[in-house]
Amino acid sequence: MKKTSFLLGIMLCCSLGSFSQGEIRLSLNDALNLAQKQSLQALLNKYSYMADYWAYRSYLADMLPAVSLRANPLVYSNASELRYNWETQSDEYVRTENLLSDLNLSITQKVAATGGAFSIQSELGRVENFGKNSYTQYSSRPFRLGYQQQLFGYNDLKWQRKIEPLEFEKAKKDYLQSSETMNLTAIRYFFSLINASIQLEMAKTNLENSDKLLVVAQRRFELGTVTREELLDLRLANNNARISVQEWEMYQREAKESLLNLLMLPLDIELDIVIPDELPVHEVDPQLVLQKALENNPEMLELELNILQQQSNVDRANRARHFQADVSLSYGLSKDDGSYLGSGTLGEVYRPEFDTYKQVAVGINIPILDWGRNKGRYEMARSQLEIAQVAASQSLQQFKQNAITRAVAFNIQKSRVESAALSDTLANESYELTMTRFSSGQADVLRLTSSQKAKDSARLQYISTLSDYWINLYTLRQMT
Structure with missing residues (x-):
């Protein structure tokens, strides 16, 4: 039995070692699933919910007959x-x-009815x-x-019966919202790594192209079709490309380690990131988004609970004034x-x-003579209640407006992604043509540099737009 356990331990260590030194093909859904299953933040969210759960269970038990x-x-x-x-x-x-x-x-x-x-x-x-x-x-x-x-007197049990169930309902919705917040964090880390990887890839490609173009420019300089100033500009661009590669190698490593730490994966794993080009949702109904947000968002319960707490304080202060x-x-x-x-x-x-x-x-x-102390406390509690009611009304109005605005903004994300993808394709084709023309002497250095910047900008804009789509999608999920 001991020998079998020892062999199983060796096999397990070997499998973990090969896993930690291998490569993982990681999609966005994979990253989200790993974040929900094994990240530290997901564990903290679970423990926070369990604390609220047992607090509510304690309240329910407190309302049952106690035998001692x-x-x-x-x-x-x-x-x-x-x-x-x-x-x-x-x-x-x-x-x-x-x-x-x-x-x-x-x-x-x-x-509870009488206290x-x-x-x-x-x-x-x-x-x-x-x-x-x-x-x-x-x-x-x-x-x-x-x-x-x-x-x-003040009936604490009556107010607990109103407040405690809402507190637990809010805890459940907070837990669901915290899961979506965890998804948003994973999405930002995921696209941060994509951005750094693409920046590094572009820097390496630009360096490779710069090396080739520098050879062509040197030959054209000897033929007299490229000026010395243009040749120096290409050498400067080549040197900057090398510096850019070194910088983005560092940024890419930092972004990868941040994502691996979030997902609780070994730092020596190589990641093959899959860019999520497919868009699962194209359009949402703003009114449906508003309805679900009002039903499921814990902020609504927070406003209601705040008003109940202030009403409880008013009742307490009012009863303290009398017999x-x-x-x-x-x-x-x-x-x-x-x-x-x-x-x-x-x-x-x-x-x-x-x-x-x-x-x-x-x-x-x-109370016979308290020099207006209890009256002052009562008036202060009433003022706090009025402030809470006005603030709740204002927050509700802003929440509704924000829900509609986010839904409308999301509905244009698909067209933005498609436009950015088209710009990326066109800019890349234009750069390839400009490189060919420069090699044949039909384009100057200024035109080549401008085309390269347009290509890089279009590629980064596409990734940024794609990131905005996923962040907006999961922000709507978080809200509703």
Whole structure:
């Protein structure tokens, strides 16, 4: 078994080694899939969503009945305590020694509509006193029903019930949007490498052509058909072409390493980049884009949540200005057994003929004089709410306009790409003809240089337009 595992380990290492030193043919879809599966940003997006998911699960669990068991098995005390002596009508220290035990089982249910909480409890206590009159006493409350409620106060549970589901819905949409943001990052890195590779390819081609033309120009200079100034210009262009090759080799390496780091691939892999010439989407409906953006973009929920938060703050500040009361009600059964006259038994405290247990507590809070502090907080909260509502209206209007504008702008991307591709083809053919004419003495250096610049510019413009198409496409996906 160990031998088999060892051989498998060697095979795995060999396969990884050959993979890391090989070449990968990488299309745009391949890059997007790798970015979503194994990039660090994709992992961070997942963990961020899971944190929001468990926060929402905690909220849901908090609204369910909570069952808890509290116990103090042993509490031993041997100390002097201050007690009142009825015979002498004075306080005096008395040495006591006892052993206490208690057990409490409770079930609590919050009520979001009112902000209160119901509770059901069952308690059992035992005390064993030592000394001259040693005895054991038991006390039970088999059943106690209680309810706590804040009257006229701020109901935090009611606002949580409105806000928490929207927070989780926003978290889900944020996760989907972050995936599209990850796609946009991968597209930019992908086309950055394409641009650097094409720049390097053009620099090498220009250097190769410059070497050939320099030989032709030297021959024509000897024949007197090229001036010395034109020959020097070609030598300068040849030297600049060599410098350009060195620079773009460095830029291309940096762009490749950036893409490999994003995709979590070994840096020694050679990439064969496939230019995405096929356009999957030619036109979109601006109204449909707007509809989907309003339905799915988390920014809409962000605006709604901001207004809800401000409304919650207004409610809190408003209720703090007025009369408030806390009410606590409880009813149950209780029974004790045992005293200094004789020890009790555990079974006795659970036999019928229980005593009833009742408790009512009311607490009030009336602000009398606060020098306008609560009123100021209320007015400030109202102002913040009005600001949030105006800002939400403005943001919504800008969002709608931006969605329509991006959809309309995308619809002309296809024609821009086609025009740029045609310009690239024409400029390349023109340069080939100009080179031929220069070799035969029918074109001068100025015309040749101008044609070369036009060719390079058209090629780069095509790649830039193609990049704009894909970025605009995935920006629409991110928005909707």
